[in-house]
Amino acid sequence: EPRDCAALRALHEDCFPVRYNERFYADVSQRSYLGRPLITQVARWTQQLPGPPALDKPAGKRSRDPDPWLENGAAPRDTDVNELAGGITAQVRLLDPQDPEQPHLTAASVKAGFTRGCYILTLATNQAHRRCGIGSNLLRYVIDLAAQDPECGVVYLHVITYNDSAIRFYERHGFKRVTRVYNFYKIQNEFYDSFLYALVLGAAELAPVSPSF
16 A cells, blocks of 8 residues: 555665665555556554464465455554564566576466466565564465466566575475576676576476576
8 A cells, every 4th residue: 555655665675785766666556567466465563463473374275364464454443553564566477488587387387378477576574573474474475366366377586696594485485496597686786696486386387497506
């Protein structure tokens, strides 16, 4: 929502060396990015929910009960919301076999109808509330949404190569390193490589590649 953009921007600037421009946050406030729908979700730290987040839910399945840590799982009206604890943005995109920044699925997967992937643009959690499961819940929220799309065969993202904690986080959640993307990030006029990570959905399969780790 528009009211969350300033807090989300502050969270991003605290967590990421990359700086996103005004256009990005203007789009986020409208739940769009580059003219296409954007998946956005935030988690809030509340006085009435000081303990750990809700129990883990299996990927690809959605609980009938809303997660009380997520914005869409509305907290009681008298809950005192203190701060943004985390946020995620993602977008379902057509997979382009010529795009080196995307994972590629096998020809059989494409023939079976898996022509799209869900790209995670950002996932950030407030440093004061890490190791509480917030990032995991946000990630599973997006995976669950992507799994409901019969044409979506993969969830994917990029991680800067030196971010060991993020790499361990995604690998714990089943993401596999696909390849290295050279000069993916530009930070203070210097270029940095990223690792492309992917999690296949359903019966989809990743095409074999020659990884450049």
